[in-house]
Amino acid sequence: MPALARRRLILLRRHARRAVALRALLRTSEVAIVALAAIIGAAVGLLAWGMGAAAHGLQELFYGIGPQMRLSSASFLPSWRLLLVPVLGGLALHGLNQLLRRWRPKPPVDPIEANALHGGRMSLTDAVVVGAQTILSNGVGASVGLEAGYAQAGGGLASRLGLFFALRRGDLRVLVGAGTAGAIGAAFDAPLTGAFYAFELVIGTYSIGALFPVVASAVSATLVARMLEAGTYAVGSVVPSVVDNALYPLALVVGVLCGLSAIVLMRGVAFTEVMLARLVPSAAWRLMVGGLCVGGLATISTVALSAGHGALHLAFVTETPARLVLLLMVVKALASMVSIASGFRGGLFFASLLIGALGGKLFAGLMAMALPPGPDPLVMSLVGMSAFGAAVIGAPLAMTFLALETTGSLAVAGLVLAAVAVAGLIVRRLFGYSFATWRFHLRGEAIRSAHDIGWINDLTAGRLMRRDPRTVPAAMDLAAFRKAVPLGATNQVVLLDEGGRYAGIVSVPEAHAAPPETATVGELARQGDRVLLPRTNARDAMAAFEAAEAEALAVVDGPGRRVLGLLTEAHLLRRYGEEVEKRRREESGIGMG
Structure with a gap:
């Protein structure tokens, strides 16, 4: 082997040993x-600053505002810009979506969904996709915030590093929360x-x-953002x-x-989405129509544009008539x-x-x-800011601390x-969802929080079943069955019909105790119409056992009713209990050793 190749091999081995040692240390x-x-x-913190700067740069370019000006509080913007930029921005976003869909056809998994269903597994590619879409949407003036992009970037980066270091499921979920x-x-x-926000939502x-x-x-992200002088909002008056x-x-x-108003807003988003999809089937035209509506509202007040940082600052520091405040609320x-x-x-x-x-200002007026x-x-x-934010976002303590950190007033x-x-x-009580979990509900996902339920979906009948159950024909003579399957050999035997399909389960002790007039073992069959599928998760399987009042159920492949295995209730409960205890240990602190 040449000397140069030998040196490279030695260096690679050293790096590999160091990586293994580092992974062991982190675990x-x-x-x-x-x-x-x-x-x-x-x-x-660096990513958040960069994304915010990129979005504001687009606003400066498209709307002609100054570096220190906020779009939602800008005045004297030409009407043609207000109408044209969001429309063309919607068309540009559609083009970007088409390009990204070729690169990443799967819908992105956000931090809440990742922690609830996938054990904290996220993709950096999804972070790039969501980040690009969010920056462009905010940059052209759509009334959306960048926080979703920030959280996606933070969670995606944390998940990628956690997977690289082969962290345990519980540790990875915590790290994703730390990133957000x-x-x-x-x-x-x-x-x-x-x-x-991380504790309550992610x-x-x-x-x-x-x-x-x-x-x-x-803390480290906040310090970096401060050093970079990232723009944040603040209350300019003394509380x-x-x-x-x-x-x-x-x-x-x-x-x-x-x-109550938050429920109306969240349902309003879903209703508007359904109506737009019916009236404007084309995604490109739908974005352009949405941009036109936002632009039209912006001609009434620029509060309609972008996230609303500048408008929020003005809401705190200026006196406004109640009628105008109501108008601004409706427009936004x-x-x-x-x-x-x-x-x-x-x-x-x-x-x-x-x-x-x-809304709080209107109430005071x-x-x-x-x-x-x-x-x-x-x-x-x-x-009002904190209460409405908590109602929509679903993070009451985060909103309380936001008010405290914004004002520094314990009394407030x-x-x-x-x-x-x-x-x-x-x-x-009246709705049951935050905006994020409501969106999951509309997609058909049974997620009400980031609490880890993915392991339940992973704990399926197909994974837990015994793959070699004893089977006999349902037409088998009872005497022959007793001879072939003596007491103590097994507790449950699966019966098959003439076509080899599932026909029920028979208890071996019951078969040996059956009266003499019983001709075939099929006459003792039970649970002929109660089966499990391989993808049935542990929770649904326990419900099936309770409904059937059975000790064991067969796992079949679907309509063909070909027997794949046998699952007992005792084994299911034992494995479920072990997994629950494992999750409790993980939630009590980061797993060590």
Whole structure:
């Protein structure tokens, strides 16, 4: 072997040994995973800054706004730009979608779905796809936020690194949550908000073991975003350090109104999507129509454009007549519904904050008319922002911490917490979904949170069954059966008809105790119409056993009723219990050793 080739081989072996050692360290050391989460957070902070800068650059190019100007608060924009840019932007997005579909035909898996169904497995390709679509959608003025793209990038990067280091399922889910925590923390300059967004939406539960990597990622991402001077919104007015206890009942009323309004908004998105699909079958034309609607609303107010950072700032710091506030709310809600329903990529995160803030301000204005001087409009705006955001997004503690980190006022945070709790309860009882899980429901996925149910779907009858069950013809003489299958040989025997298809199950002890007049073993058959399919998951299989009141059920291939195996209830319950205990150990902290 030449000397150069020998050196390369030695270097490759060294790198391989180091990679194996590093993987072993990450699988056995909690500190190592926290360090990895911090590194991921720093990278996500950089990505969030880059995506935000790219979207704002497109807005500067297409709308002619200045570097420091926010599109949703821009004034004196030419009407032709407001109408033309979203329409052409919709056409451009359709072209981008066509190109991306050839490269990545499968729909992207977002962090919530990944953690709920796939054990945290995500693709960096999906992050690129969603990121490109979100940047273009936001850049042309569609009323969508970038937070979905940030979260996809953070979760995808974390998942890819976790898979590279061969992390366990529980560790990988936590790392995906840490990546999204960094994304949201960087987007809002609010590490606590990012951390609890991850706990409530992406991980699905809170645990001490998950706390450290999630916080490490959120803090490091926020610090990177601050160093890069990434644009975040802030409240420009001083909020009170003490609030009157009389404001608590008003905050509860705002929470109820926000919960009901959020349900209307989420159902409105679904209804608009169905109607647009019926009226405009072409995806390209649907995007262009959606862009035209957004542009038309923007001619009324530019609050309809983009996520709404500038408009939210103005909502906090300016005094506006109640009639105009109501108009702005309606414009923003309609623009958001049409944007998402027509196919623009993005989410309702920031739009819900703006709509809620306007709703709180409107409530304060109406109260001032009825009982002057009324509550502080800024405080009610913060309460409405958080309550409506929690109702739509499904993260009440994250929204509470957003208000706290935005204002630095514990007094206001108390009001917010009360409103958030009421809004969340209203949505939970009357609707049952957040916007993300509602979208999954419309797609046919049974996901109500990021709680790990993927392992249940992986634990199927096909995996658990005994593949070599004893089978005999159903027409077999009972005496011959007793001779062929003595007591103690097995408990259950599968019966087959003349065509080799499943005909039932017979209990061996029952067959040996049968009366003499029983001619064939088929006369003792049970569960002839009760079978399992190979893809039946553990939960559905347990329901089938309970309904059949059986100790064992055959697993067949479908209409052909060819027997593939036999599954006993005792084995199913034992394996299910083992998996549940394993998940509990993972949720109690990052698995070690």
